[in-house]
Amino acid sequence: MKEINLGDRILSIDIGGSHVKATILDHDGALQMDYEKIETPPSPKPKQLVEVIQKLIKAFPAYDKVSVGFPGYVKNGVIFTAPNLGTEAWKGFDLAAALQTALGKPTKVVNDADMQGLGVVxxxxxxxxxxxxxxxxxxxxxxxxxxxxxxxxxxxxxxxxxxxxxxxxxxxxxxxxxxxxxxxxxxxxxxxxxxxxxxxxxxxxxxxxxxxxxxxxxxxxxxxxxIKGGARLWKEDTREHLTTSLKKNQ
The missing domain is CATH 3.30.420.40 (ATPase, nucleotide binding domain)
Structure with missing residues (x-):
């Protein structure tokens, strides 16, 4: 299942315990600009981190989709754990929906190591x-x-x-x-x-x-x-792949 057009530009964001990093990618994951970073506030609340991201990308060129790597357990864009940011403040927070509203673009959020994996394997x-x-x-x-x-x-x-x-x-x-x-x-x-x-x-x-x-x-x-994994995140359909693999092995 393809979810990305050849003209799409992806804002790729990597949220870390010390810094938030971001860049713009093309559909193949090539950087369209050097990635920039800003310090992650100590134990940030969700609203505060959304504002930090808005500040970081204020002067960025236009983009069509947003990919985010988050340091914790994420399911369908919702945060379950955030051990290095403060789980109590983040548990149950729909980060994908919040960023989609704040940035006005379709947004996907996954664990940060998962997004990095898509970029390097x-x-x-x-x-x-x-x-x-x-x-x-x-x-x-x-x-x-x-x-x-x-x-x-x-x-x-x-x-x-x-x-x-x-x-x-x-x-x-x-x-x-x-x-x-x-x-x-x-x-x-x-x-x-x-x-x-x-x-x-x-x-x-x-x-x-x-x-x-x-x-x-x-x-x-x-x-x-x-951070290039932000592009592949929009090409990936894990469930379709796993279903196909299971059928082949039956």
Missing amino acids: DGKGFEMVVTLGTGFGTALLSDGYLLPHLEIAHHPITKSKTYDEYVGEKALEKEGDAKWNERVKQVIDILKRVFNYDTLYIGGGNARKITFKLDDNIKLTSNRDG
């Missing part, structure tokens, strides 16, 4: 994306299509810590680069055994701090590449 086999930033994000894709989102970040990795707490920004600051690298290596070893991915992509602002040798099927990616 090759679309071959079972691919996994992790993001190392304020928290720990994950996305799973099959032949380039998103699979249901799992909040692996909030699964325990030790008796007292989740993945988010084990390798997130606060852990890096507290433990230092060397110990944090040991932890990231341990996390990758676990993911390798649990998911048996064909390719693992590592993005996020702290990916550049990795110092150990990566396996041949692990690739580092940039936020600049990830």
Whole structure:
């Protein structure tokens, strides 16, 4: 199912715990301008964040659709969790509807790692994306299509810590680069055994701090590449893809 015309320009927004980033993409995901960013307010309320986005894109050129990556669990544009922004303020908030009203354009909102995944994967086999930033994000894709989102970040990795707490920004600051690298290596070893991915992509602002040798099927990616997923989000129809796959396997 195609939902995008060749002339469409997509405003792609990546909401992070430290910054909100945005750019304009063409239908293939090529940047039409350098992406710009603005600081994310501490524990922002939904209305405040919508206003921050409006401020960031005030001088942007015209666009036809909006894609948003949000750091939490999102279902049909509605926020269920927002661990690094404040879940209580965000739970049940229809961010897609709010931005569609504020910006006047059709809007889709997904988890930020899911959107980054759409921007960086090759679309071959079972691919996994992790993001190392304020928290720990994950996305799973099959032949380039998103699979249901799992909040692996909030699964325990030790008796007292989740993945988010084990390798997130606060852990890096507290433990230092060397110990944090040991932890990231341990996390990758676990993911390798649990998911048996064909390719693992590592993005996020702290990916550049990795110092150990990566396996041949692990690739580092940039936020600049990830934000391109905003275009593919409008081409994707996960349910149609999964139905077709199931029929083939019957």
